[in-house]
Structures are given as C-alpha cells and as structure tokens.
Amino acid sequence: MKVAIVGAGYVGLVTSALLASLQHVVTCIEYNPKRLRALLAGKVPFHEPGLDELVADGIYDGNLHFSGVMDPVQDADVVYLAVGTPTAPDGSTDLTFVEQAAQSLARHLRGGTTVVVKSTVPVGTGDMVEAILDAHARSSARYDVVSNPEFLREGTAIQDALNPDRIVIGSKTRRGAMTVMQLLMQIDSEVVVTDRRSAELIKYAANSFLATRISFANTMAQLCDEMGADVEAVMRGAGLDRRVGTAFFRAGLGYGGSCFPKDVTSLIHEGKRAGVSMEILEAVVSVNDELPRIYIDRLKASLGDLRGQTVAVLGLAFKADTDDVRESRGILLVRELLREGAVVRCYDPEAMEQAHLELTNCQVFYGGSAMATCQAADAVVVATDWPEFRKLDYESVHNHMRGNLLLDGRNYLDRDAITAAGLLYFGLGRNILRGPNLVSEKMVA
Ligand code: UGA
Numbered sequence: 144m145k146v147a148i149v150g151a152g153y154v155g156l157v158t159s160a161l162l163a164s165l166q167h168v169v170t171c172i173e174y175n176p177k178r179l180r181a182l183l184a185g186k187v188p189f190h191e192p193g194l195d196e197l198v199a200d201g202i203y204d205g206n207l208h209f210s211g212v213m214d215p216v217q218d219a220d221v222v223y224l225a226v227g228t229p230t231a232p233d234g235s236t237d238l239t240f241v242e243q244a245a246q247s248l249a250r251h252l253r254g255g256t257t258v259v260v261k262s263t264v265p266v267g268t269g270d271m272v273e274a275i276l277d278a279h280a281r282s283s284a285r286y287d288v289v290s291n292p293e294f295l296r297e298g299t300a301i302q303d304a305l306n307p308d309r310i311v312i313g314s315k316t317r318r319g320a321m322t323v324m325q326l327l328m329q330i331d332s333e334v335v336v337t338d339r340r341s342a343e344l345i346k347y348a349a350n351s352f353l354a355t356r357i358s359f360a361n362t363m364a365q366l367c368d369e370m371g372a373d374v375e376a377v378m379r380g381a382g383l384d385r386r387v388g389t390a391f392f393r394a395g396l397g398y399g400g401s402c403f404p405k406d407v408t409s410l411i412h413e414g415k416r417a418g419v420s421m422e423i424l425e426a427v428v429s430v431n432d433e434l435p436r437i438y439i440d441r442l443k444a445s446l447g448d449l450r451g452q453t454v455a456v457l458g459l460a461f462k463a464d465t466d467d468v469r470e471s472r473g474i475l476l477v478r479e480l481l482r483e484g485a486v487v488r489c490y491d492p493e494a495m496e497q498a499h500l501e502l503t504n505c506q507v508f509y510g511g512s513a514m515a516t517c518q519a520a521d522a523v524v525v526a527t528d529w530p531e532f533r534k535l536d537y538e539s540v541h542n543h544m545r546g547n548l549l550l551d552g553r554n555y556l557d558r559d560a561i562t563a564a565g566l567l568y569f570g571l572g573r574n575i576l577r578g579p580n581l582v583s584e585k586m587v588a
Contacts, residue, residue, distance in 0.1 A: 144220045
C-alpha cells in the first residue's frame with residue numbers, strides 16, 4: 144500500500160520504518176527543517192536501538208521516503224497523523240498540531256483515503272478530524288477516519304512495534320477498519336476492532352493503569368521501609384498471582400517520560416470535564432510527585448544540610464536506552480539538589496546533549512564517564528536504569544567518592560555487590576536503611 148505519515152517524531156518515524164519494512168511504500172512528512180535535513184541525510188535524530196538500521200534498510204530498499212511538504216498524501220491509500228499532542232497549561236491536551244495537520248490534509252486529499260490518527264489524543268478527536276475534513280475537503284469524496292493508537296515504548300520501540308500485545312483499530316466504517324487491518328496484516332497480534340471513541344480511550348486506560356501500578360508499587364515500597372519488609376519480594380509475591388502480574392511494579396523515583404505524566408494529566412482533565420471523579424488518578428500523580436523528595440530526605444538524613452555537599456547523579460534520560468529527558472526524574476532530582484544548595488555532578492551515556500539543553504542556566508558539572516562523575520562525591524544517586532551502571536566496579540566507585548552513600552533510584556542495582564564494596568545502599572522499600580536513626584548509626588560505623 145502507499146502510506147503517508149505526518150510527523151517524524153518518535154511514533155511517526157518508528158511507524159514509517161516499520162511499515163516500510165513490511166514492504167509498504169511510505170513517505171514520512173516532517174515540517175521541522177532541521178529534523179527533515181537529518182532524515183534526508185539518513186540520520187535518525189534521536190537515540191532508539193535498531194531504528195538507524197531499519198530506516199537505512201527502508202531507504203535502501205526504496206520503500207521509505209521523506210518530504211517537507213504535504214503533497215505525497217494525494218497518492219496515499221492511508222495517511223497517518225503522528226504529530227505531537229503536548230499538554231496545555233490547564234492540563235488539557237493541546238490539539239493545535241492535529242488540527243493544523245487535518246486542515247492541511249483536507250486541502251491535499253483526493254478522497255477515498257483512510258486517515259489514521261496515531262497520536263495519543265483525547266476521546267472525540269477522531270470526530271474533530273472528520274469534521275475538519277468534511278468542512279475543508281476539496282473533493283466531495285468521503286474519508287474514513289480511524290483511530291489506531293500506538294503502544295510502543297521508547298528504548299524497545301522496534302521490538303514493541305513488531306510484536307505488539309494487541310493492535311487496536313477504532314472505526315465508524317467497516318471499510319476504514321478493513322484497510323488498517325490489511326495494512327498491518329503481517330504483524331502477528333491480537334486485534335481489537337471497536338468504535339473510534341473506545342479506541343481513543345483504550346490508549347489512556349492502558350497508560351494510566353500502568354502509571355497506577357507504578358504509584359502503587361511506590362506506596363508499597365514506602366510501607367516496606369516503615370514495616371521492615373522488602374518491596375522486591377512483596378511485589379513479586381503479589382505479582383505472581385496471574386490476575387495481578389509482575390510488570391511495571393518496580394519502585395524507585397517514579398515514572399517520567401513524554402507519555403505517562405502527560406496522558407494521566409490529560410485523562411484527569413477530560414474525566415473531570417465529563418463530570419467523573421478522577422480521584423484515583425489524582426492520587427497516582429501525587430504519589431509520583433512526592434518521590435524525589437523522599438530521596439532528598441534520605442540524603443539529608445545521612446549527610447545533614449546539603450549545602451556544599453557534592454552529589455553525583457548518574458542517569459538523566461527518563462529511562463534506559465533513550466536520550467529523551469522529557470519529565471526525567473534524574474533532571475528533576477538535579478533541580479531539587481541545586482535548590483538545596485548541593486554541588487551537582489551528573490552523567491548519562493546518551494542524554495548529555497539533551498540534558499544540557501534542559502538544564503541551561505543551571506550550574507551543573509558534567510562528567511565524562513560514570514566513574515569520573517563520582518569523583519569526590521559525598522553521595523551518588525542512580526536515577527536511570529542504564530545497564531552500564533549495574534556493571535560498574537563499585538569498589539572503584541567507592542574509592543573515587545569522598546563519602547559512601549549510594550541511592551538506587553531504580554531498585555535494579557546489585558545491592559550485595561554494592562554493600563560488599565563498602566558502600567551504604569539505599570533503595571526505596573529495599574529495607575536496608577530503616578529510618579534516619581539507623582542511617583546515621585551506619586554512617587558513624
Ligand atoms: C509508555 C508505555 O509503556 C507505552 O506502552 C506507550 O506506547 C508509551 O508510553 C506512549 O504512550 O507512547 P514509555 O513512556 O516509552 O512507554 O516508557 P515506559 O517503559 O512505559 O516507562 C515510563 C516510565 O515509567 C519511565 O520513567 C520508567 O522508568 C518508569 N517505570 C516503568 C517505573 O518507574 N517502574 C516500572 O516498573 C516501569
């Protein structure tokens with residue numbers, strides 16, 4: 144099939160490369176000149192494992208093209224909208240880019256095309272797109288507007304897109320649903336075909352529920368620290384019940400990124416607008432918001448006043464295998480530490496450039512490696528679950544440091560190895576340091 148994809152952001156570019164790999168002929172349309180230049184030169188403008196190769200293959204095979212204008216939509220059987228949907232100041236979703244793209248589409252489409260909304264959008268956005276097309280289309284031909292939300296994760300995007308747990312297709316017309324099913328038929332997956340509004344809500348339901356699991360795990364972790372239990376054992380023991388499941392139960396600094404924070408906020412906003420109490424998700428957000436403070440309090444419990452104390456933050460990306468720092472907990476922690484007057488040294492294997500941009504005007508020292516960043520630190524906080532931090536030689540880390548406190552903000556480090564290296568390990572709910580008294584006793588020892 145001939146496909147045009149509007150937007151070469153995360154979702155747009157991965158979808159383009161994936162559909163090209165399935166032998167569809169894809170043109171990815173990007174208005175940002177810098178991004179477009181990079182793509183035309185065969186460069187992927189962000190870090191995503193495997194994407195460079197997939198894009199290069201698509202270009203080499205002649206199935207993947209890039210354009211800075213809307214014209215290619217004229218010949219497309221299917222047009223995907225994969226533009227950004229940022230959060231507006233009032234918590235609602237800003238649909239400006241979707242509206243603009245739909246208007247531009249209306250001026251270019253010949254009719255009979257299936258328009259697929261891929262961006263995460265509030266319920267009813269498909270109706271809005273349809274209304275714009277109806278109002279501005281130059282042809283009297285009808286279009287099918289379909290919702291086909293994306294469930295891929297950054298860092299594992301290719302794998303997720305090729306092996307999704309399910310494909311969701313929401314359409315008012317049989318023809319629209321059938322076209323998208325045909326487009327994606329080589330992907331072996333459960334398919335949920337439903338109405339458009341339900342499809343739109345499925346995406347929010349999934350992300351909000353995953354965020355809820357994380358906040359629940361973080362609440363349990365705090366309980367574990369107070370009650371002398373181990374959150375890893377508790378969540379695993381609870382999660383092995385097949386009705387519960389073990390995924391997305393890892394406690395720590397909480398969720399960040401461009402999706403969970405935005406989507407939960409948007410659903411709260413939309414739910415309240417619809418007159419539904421959204422208390423459950425408000426609690427999810429407030430648990431998540433409080434987490435960095437817990438780590439700051441732990442640092443203070445051990446080090447006292449943080450003014451002038453050196454803290455190394457390892458990990459600035461919002462998760463491993465990405466250079467994306469949007470809503471990153473590491474960045475948030477850096478800001479909190481600076482507010483407390485600490486001297487902050489930081490490092491990330493991939494996200495230094497993005498972190499620089501995010502932290503302009505902040506006085507932060509950037510290390511050339513994880514080890515160099517720990518030099519003379521009174522404490523180290525690991526904020527992103529990069530595998531390389533797990534493999535660090537913690538004896539050497541200890542030797543580089545001035546102090547001996549290590550906070551595992553992702554509960555994924557080898558606690559025994561770290562303790563054996565003479566460091567004091569803290570992981571939320573990992574029951575090592577129970578309360579300020581024990582912390583200071585251990586520090587004295
Ligand atoms: C998330 C969803 O997982 C995808 O299914 C969805 O398609 C995507 O949002 C989206 O809406 O586009 P993503 O934000 O890339 O994907 O990353 P996740 O792996 O979900 O992680 C989100 C945050 O939760 C990260 O900060 C991660 O560190 C944190 N997390 C994750 C935890 O704190 N604990 C966990 O157990 C799992």
